[in-house]
Amino acid sequence: EAGVAQSPRYKIIEKRQSVAFWCNPISGHATLYWYQQILGQGPKLLIQFQNNGVVDDSQLPKDRFSAERLKGVDSTLKIQPAKLEDSAVYLCASSAGTGGLDTQYFGPGTRLTVL
Amino acid sequence: GENVEQHPSTLSVQEGDSAVIKCTYSDSASNYFPWYKQELGKGPQLIIDIRSNVGEKKDQRIAVTLNKTAKHFSLHITETQPEDSAVYFCAAGNSGSARQLTFGSGTQLTVLP
Numbered sequence: 001e002a003g004v005a006q007s008p009r010y011k012i013i014e015k016r017q018s019v020a021f022w023c024n025p026i027s028g029h030a031t032l033y034w035y036q037q038i039l040g041q042g043p044k045l046l047i048q049f050q051n052n053g054v055v056d057d058s059q060l061p062k063d064r065f066s067a068e069r070l071k072g073v074d075s076t077l078k079i080q081p082a083k084l085e086d087s088a089v090y091l092c093a094s095s096a097g098t099g100g101l102d103t104q105y106f107g108p109g110t111r112l113t114v115l
Numbered sequence: 116g117e118n119v120e121q122h123p124s125t126l127s128v129q130e131g132d133s134a135v136i137k138c139t140y141s142d143s144a145s146n147y148f149p150w151y152k153q154e155l156g157k158g159p160q161l162i163i164d165i166r167s168n169v170g171e172k173k174d175q176r177i178a179v180t181l182n183k184t185a186k187h188f189s190l191h192i193t194e195t196q197p198e199d200s201a202v203y204f205c206a207a208g209n210s211g212s213a214r215q216l217t218f219g220s221g222t223q224l225t226v227l228p
Contacts, residue, residue, distance in 0.1 A: 041221070101216070104161070105161075
C-alpha cells in the first residue's frame, strides 16, 4: 500500500512570496490533515478535512494560509504572502475513518525555508 | 484546549538498556494517546497507542502505560538498539467534538553502541 505522498520535498522562497504544497493521501482515506512542525517542536494541526469538507481550521492563519481538498482526495496548502516565521516542515497526514480518532499516517513533509 | 508536556527533551542510553519518556496532559476528556517515532528527514510514524479504557499496552520491546487520574502516560523501550535512535513524540486526543491530536515537544533518544 502506497503511503502519503507530498511534494515538493524542499522549497526556499523569499518573504512576501507565495508557495503551494501538494498532498496525496493513502487511497480511500477519508480524513486529511495538514500540520506545521517548527524545528524542535511537535507537529501543530493547521487544518483537518473529512472528505472534501473542513472539520477544523481553528489554528490556520487565514489571512495568509489557505487549503483545499478537491473531490475529497488530493489537497493543496498555500501560503501567500510568506513570512520568516513560516519556515517549518509542513506535514500531511491521512486516516481511514470519519469519526473518532484513527491512526494517522504521515507523509515525509515539505521543508520550507523563508529568507 | 489541550496541553501536552513531554520529558526529557533529550535522552542518551547505552545499547541494551531501557528508555522511559513521560508525558502529561491537561484535558481530562482526552481518551487517545499515541506515540510517534520520527527519523531524520521523515514524517512521524506511529509505534504504539493506548486508549483510556486500558492502563497498559505492550508490543514486543515497546510498552505504554496510562494513569488517567494523574493525567500522565509513559513510553517504555526495553533492550534498546541503535536503530531506536530518533525523536519520539507523544500526543493526546479526544474522540469527541475536538477529534484532533495535540503533540508534545519531542524527545531526542540516542542509543549509544
